[in-house]
Amino acid sequence: MGRRATIRDVARRAGVSKSTVSLVLQDSPLVRDSTRAQVEAAMAELDYVYNRAAAGLRGAAKGLVGLVINDLRNPFFTEFAASAQMGFAERGFATVIANTDEDPVLQAQVIDSMIEHGVSAIVISPAYGDATGFDRIARAAIPCMQVLRRVDPRTELFPFASLDYGEGGRLATRHLVEAGARNIAFVGGLEDRPITLERMAGYADVMAAEGRAPRVFPGRPSRGFGRELALELARAHPEIDAAVCFSDLVALGMLSGFAEAGVALGETFRLVGFDDIEECSLVFPQLSSVRCDTARFGRDAAATLLDWIDTGRRPPDSRRLPVELVARRSSLGVTR
Structure with a gap:
């Protein structure tokens, strides 16, 4: 007796993926009629029989x-x-x-x-x-x-979903201006990457509105880069008195570098990170950051995708969730 045809055999005969065959077997509305006909023709040619009991055991979830x-x-x-x-x-x-x-x-x-x-x-x-x-x-x-x-x-x-990074850059830079900073830099992020440009855009908007020249120091979004740049700023650019960082990892590296250089964060230099990972509230001095509420965003992404699966309603082409600034000692200094 010949070998029984499998989903893989059907997929190969129809010229589609194994998952597409599975969707046809589940009567999914996501499959185009022409593709469905193609798969059904391949199943007929191969005398393929769908074992629903076995499929149920494989997919208990x-x-x-x-x-x-x-x-x-x-x-x-x-x-x-x-x-x-x-x-x-x-x-x-x-x-x-x-x-x-x-x-x-x-x-x-x-x-x-x-x-x-x-x-x-x-x-x-x-x-x-x-x-x-x-x-x-x-x-x-x-x-x-x-x-x-x-x-x-x-x-x-x-569909694309993200966070309002441009607004985050604006909030961070405006906060530093209001705290009295005069020469504010944007630190970190690889040049010309869309994510870098998005986070930098709000910074550039505020600097332009204030009539100030931007100072940008691109680099890997890492602690190592942040530490080295902090040491460089302390040594060669004493006129720069604040920074908006591409990410908290860069900012945490700068915190370490400034401590090494003897620079008092929140007083001599004001610093704001981006993302507000848990470590921002645990280091000393505590790090100001743009809170993206990543946990909320993750739950929202899951709910949006599941609704798409359940109802067939595709999400909007593009949407962004709001962010907020959390000001702490690295930009506020010693609170009295």
């Missing part, structure tokens, strides 16, 4: 969601991933989480693997660079949201 993150070493992205995963779990969905380490080639491989294993949808904070992984998702006809970074411009296919 309601479904499987892929969560692709560009850098899980960064606490900001870790908190987002954990919050989104909990949001999915509360609705009975299991989550496959992958770290791409800012590598678009690895990202494409991860996407292929997730589709092969039958995820119902994908949330991706993408690596910059080659975006061919999104073409694979489009062919699989599964919902996909871009979060925090917009790499593929086709937001009608891959």
Whole structure:
């Protein structure tokens, strides 16, 4: 007796992914009629029989969601991933989480693997660079949201959700102006990256409105870069008396560097980070930061995607959640 046909055989015959065949078997409305006909023709040719009992055992949870993150070493992205995963779990969905380490080639491989294993949808904070992984998702006809970074411009296919980074930069810079800072720098972030430009935009707006020349020091968003730059500013740029940092990691590195150089934060130099990770409230002096409420954003992203899965209603092409400034000792100085 010949070998029984599998979903993989059907996918190969129809020229589609395994996950697309699974969606056809589940009568998903996400599959185009022409693709459905193609898959059904392949099943007929192969005498394929769907074993629903076995499929039920494989999928005891309601479904499987892929969560692709560009850098899980960064606490900001870790908190987002954990919050989104909990949001999915509360609705009975299991989550496959992958770290791409800012590598678009690895990202494409991860996407292929997730589709092969039958995820119902994908949330991706993408690596910059080659975006061919999104073409694979489009062919699989599964919902996909871009979060925090917009790499593929086709937001009608891959809706984008993020935070109002421009407003965050404005809030931080205005706060420093009102605190009495005269020469404010923007520190960190890789040049020409959209995320850097977004966070810098609000800073540039306030500086222009105040008639002040911007001072920008780009670099890796890391503690190491922040520490080295703080030492450089203390040595070679005593006229700069405040900074808005691209991220809290940069700001925490600057905090360490200024301590090493004997610079009093909040007095001689005022500092504001970006993201408000937990460590900001635990270091000394406590670090002022733009709070993005990453946990809330993660839960919101999960709820939005699940609504798309359940109802078929695609989210808006683009939307941004609000941010707020949390002022602490690094910019306020000693409170009396």
